[in-house]
């Protein structure tokens with residue numbers, strides 16, 4: 001009797017349910033912002049990566065609308081064929097200006113930027129050293145490249161150095177890859193020490209500034225600026241879809257690197273160029289980040305305020321170490337995380353449970369926005385006190 005070759009899918013789903021790992025989507029029915037309409041009810045939004053509140057900003061909406069009217073909805077082809085508009089190069093120059101690099105290249109998402117860049121930079125004869133907590137796109141880029149991948153314990157430069165000492169000479173090229181702000185934890189990579197190790201062992205360093213761009217550093221350029229490493233040789237990747245409120249990804253670095261990627265990154269060459277509306281919105285966002293520090297000032301004021309309230313009023317909460325607007329509340333089990341997430345939602349607070357396999361331990365992930373009012377932050381703390 002032939003067995004159903006698709007039957008395993010349902011069994012697999014049952015297993016996922018049993019572990020409390022099952023995920024489902026929730027629909028937002030309003031403009032993005034500090035409050036959103038979530039499945040019919042107004043909630044305070046601590047679930048968004050829109051740190052500066054730009055995704056609902058009228059200036060981005062106006063720029064996207066104008067680009068739509070001028071260039072249409074789709075870019076109709078890859079950049080190397082019919083997809084290129086002047087907007088794309090304008091955006092790439094603006095990113096390079098923000099990052100103070102020679103050039104940059106935009107991809108259709110941050111995920112595509114990572115898998116494209118990593119698989120173009122290293123191959124079978126090469127070595128990748130990867131932080132254990134790296135984002136999925138870095139990990140999958142590493143797998144796709146065919147290089148030997150060795151993980152080092154989270155932010156542990158001592159172990160990384162030992163691995164370099166033991167392994168570096170067995171490979172042609174070496175690439176160290178890391179998030180700069182760790183997306184599900186909120187802590188920062190030890191960038192100066194990583195750069196030093198990379199330089200000492202003739203290795204390339206790729207930092208993923210997805211949660212840092214627009215947020216970290218004096219001008220919002222990211223962790224590279226925060227750690228005063230601007231101008232050093234390294235590869236920066238990031239996204240246009242978090243603090244920049246649009247969609248897309250980028251690589252910033254030397255002109256040679258960017259030129260090479262335009263010739264060798266399959267996820268840039270063989271995919272449709274970023275849409276005109278997304279490109280125009282991101283361009284305005286970069287301008288705002290560069291010329292209006294007020295958003296960043298408000299964001300950090302809010303982060304500091306929430307951290308102070310946690311210390312004063314919720315001393316028993318287990319917060320993961322964070323130096324970013326991402327604050328994580330550690331919980332013992334996936335079921336606990338789901339329960340707290342649900343209780344928060346019932347009390348009008350949107351902050352999601354993050355569970356394995358995304359992270360090793362379950363947590364509630366709170367992301368602070370520049371546009372939160374102090375009263376909204378106080379309300380989060382009040383609700384958490386009730387649950388505690």
Ligand SMILES: *Cc1c(COP(=O)(O)O)cnc(C)c1O
Nearest residue numbers: 109110111135183210239241248
């Ligand atoms: C979100 C994220 C990405 C992916 O960016 P998208 O533009 O959403 O595809 C890559 N790296 C990190 C660290 C991220 O947090």
